[in-house]
Amino acid sequence: MPDETTPEDPVDEGALREDPASADEANEVTGSKHAAPEGTTGGDAEQPEGSGRSPVVIAVIAMLVAIATLGASAYMWRNPLTPIDAPTAAPTEAPEPTFTDAQRDEAKAKVCDAFLVVSTGVANSSALQAADGDAVGAIAIATNARLALYGGGVYMLNRVDPATEPQLAEAARAFGNALMDVGAAAVANIPSDDPAHQERVKDADDENAKLQGICNPQ
Numbered sequence: 001m002p003d004e005t006t007p008e009d010p011v012d013e014g015a016l017r018e019d020p021a022s023a024d025e026a027n028e029v030t031g032s033k034h035a036a037p038e039g040t041t042g043g044d045a046e047q048p049e050g051s052g053r054s055p056v057v058i059a060v061i062a063m064l065v066a067i068a069t070l071g072a073s074a075y076m077w078r079n080p081l082t083p084i085d086a087p088t089a090a091p092t093e094a095p096e097p098t099f100t101d102a103q104r105d106e107a108k109a110k111v112c113d114a115f116l117v118v119s120t121g122v123a124n125s126s127a128l129q130a131a132d133g134d135a136v137g138a139i140a141i142a143t144n145a146r147l148a149l150y151g152g153g154v155y156m157l158n159r160v161d162p163a164t165e166p167q168l169a170e171a172a173r174a175f176g177n178a179l180m181d182v183g184a185a186a187v188a189n190i191p192s193d194d195p196a197h198q199e200r201v202k203d204a205d206d207e208n209a210k211l212q213g214i215c216n217p218q
Contacts, residue, residue, distance in 0.1 A: 099163040107163035111172045112215035114159035118152035119208060122179070125149075142186075150183030152176075171211045178204035 099107075125148040130137035156176030160169045181200045190197045 097162060103163040104165060107161040108165065108168055108215075110159050110161060111156075111164055111168055114156055115172065115175070115211050115215055118148075118156055118179070119212075121148045122152055146183050146186045148183075149179050149186060153179030153181075153183060168214050171207065171214055175204070175207035175211050178207045 122145075125141070125145040128141045128144065130141050153176040156172055156179065160172050164172070178200070182197075182204050185194075185197050185200060192198075
């Protein structure tokens with residue numbers, strides 16, 4: 001008998017072949033992923049990036065960070081920041097020293113006694129004259145006069161105390177400096193007729209008269 005079974009439709013072999021592009025689109029729609037490569041398991045899956053750093057690398061990085069932090073701390077300790085707008089304290093002036101009348105009198109007596117000694121020594125040394133032909137004596141007299149001038153000036157300056165009255169202290173310093181100028185010029189063998197030297201001698205005479213008026217008023 002003839003087979004009454006309906007023959008199946010011919011199978012289209014091309015339809016059975018999966019189109020790669022269609023497969024990709026299907027995967028994108030369904031969210032499916034390609035299977036892992038053959039021979040791989042879940043334990044062999046690729047590790048996340050950065051998880052392979054060895055403990056030695058981590059330790060070196062930590063040490064470098066610590067060194068940088070320590071250096072920055074040392075710099076800040078040696079160079080502390082100061083506020084730009086921080087108010088600065090105004091300098092305070094030292095209070096004027098006060099002296100008793102007895103201290104002022106003692107300071108005046110010290111200066112005036114020094115003036116008497118120095119002026120007497122300068123006058124006496126200037127009055128000395130060497131004998132004719134006595135070269136050694138002339139040199140000795142000149143040396144003594146220079147010492148009286150320069151040494152007398154230093155002596156005057158050292159006798160001015162803080163308790164000395166301003167007017168007296170100024171006169172004593174001016175006289176002492178004038179004597180030192182004349183003495184230094186004499187040591188340099190500057191001629192006595194030199195105009196500058198004559199001006200120095202005149203200044204010393206003027207300061208001598210001023211100090212004389214303070215110490216021995218008439």
